[in-house]
Amino acid sequence: MEFWPEFLANSWGREFVAGGFGGIAGVIAGYPLDTLRIRQQHSSGKGSSSSAFQILRRLVSTDGPCALYRGMAAPLASVTFQNAIAFQTYAILSRAVDRSATSDNPPSYTGVALGGIGTGAIQSLLLSPVELVKIRLQLQTKTNQSNSHKGPLDVTRSILRTEGWRGIYRGLSITVLRDAPAHGVYFWTYEYIREQLHPGCRKNGHEKFRTMLLAGGLAGVASWICCYPLDVIKTRIQGQTDSRYCGIVDCFRRSVREEGYNVLWRGLGTAVARAFIVNGAIFTAYETALRCIFSSDDAGIQTETVL
Structure with missing residues (x-):
């Protein structure tokens, strides 16, 4: 029972817990738009550039509203740990540099x-x-029951059975190429915009909720715009089940040759709208949780002093 008080007394523990709350808020806020983005990116062919609204209407009419949340268990189950690690790692690395x-x-x-x-x-x-698991589930439809999976564990077992452990990490290289620069832009934009909107807040942490929402939202938009073509390639590589693409370069060349350069920006509007909502929620939840933890620690210290 003494683990959590000691863990939260450490700055790393605070960043970890607050990052987890931020990740959960982000997944819940933006998952339906993420499903639409994935379907826009994965659609292929000259006449397949459906708008987000057309995909939404078709998906809801054929599979029901719950289809917008298909596959959410995979990121939601891991997002607490994943986002917690991300914010904690960022806090450590930014200060180490x-x-x-x-x-x-x-x-x-x-x-x-x-x-x-x-x-x-x-x-x-x-x-x-x-x-990878999330994308496979998001691309499922009720009309294709032969390859349907019941959930994240079923998808994982299927990949391991047919592709082995190497298949689980399909798309790792393109994920690194996408996420490394995108996260640099992401955190830089957030810190810069929050300081411009509320001078001095980086030191005192007294910015308002609208500052967190706006700075977080714009940080998400900036990071997605800078890496979006890579995200389209990643979706196509991870969404394939027939080894259509031999690698990143092959996927890029074939996609551009068959569908033009516009394919690299397919679904950008949906991604930008989602990024603003999700990352505004993430940073607001993160900063709020961080303040609550700090205030509870301060209250505990004061109580011990009085006693």
């Missing part, structure tokens, strides 16, 4: 960007298998 950073002096913007790049590369090891 910038030795002048202290508890009262936040890391420089260079430290923030480099810490974000390292965080993106490290978390890809966990994120890649989770997104």
